[in-house]
Amino acid sequence: MEAKIRKMFFVDRTLIITSLAFLWVVLVYVMTVVAGMTDILPAQKIVALGAGIIAGVSATIGLVALISHLKNNKTELYTEDITCAPAMGEEK
Template sequence: MEEKIKKMYRGDCNLIIAFTIFLWVVLIYTMIVVSGLAPSHTVRMIALGAAIIAGVTATTALLAVLGHLKKNQTQLYSEDIMCSGAMEKQQP
């Protein structure tokens, strides 16, 4: 059971890391496009500031989720494993 918990934890960590990378790729691409469309330097700086705030906030939240998963992985994944086993028994 311990190996299954570690496998589930690694999968969740990989997914969170991939999502974080995707988030920053989208933000950087969007800022490049916005920089080309913005009518003034002020608008560009406001958009850049908003993007950085959104990116940092989302990244911090995702890191907090990683910390929560690491701290409580046995409890969280044991419950998932037990519930999935119970659901499999209920299906005809």
């Protein structure tokens, strides 16, 4: 069972990190496009870029906290998932 728990945690952590990387790629692209707009005022650019950075940092902090929570409680969380999966008709 410990091997299954480690595998499930690895998969979850990998998905979280991948989604976080994708989020930052999208944010950097959008912030680059916004910064390249010539018809908006510099103050508007600063507000838009600041909002993007705040959103990215907030999401990053939340996902890092999620990984930490999963790591600290993986035995309880994944054991419950493994034991309840057959009752729900899923195979784990």
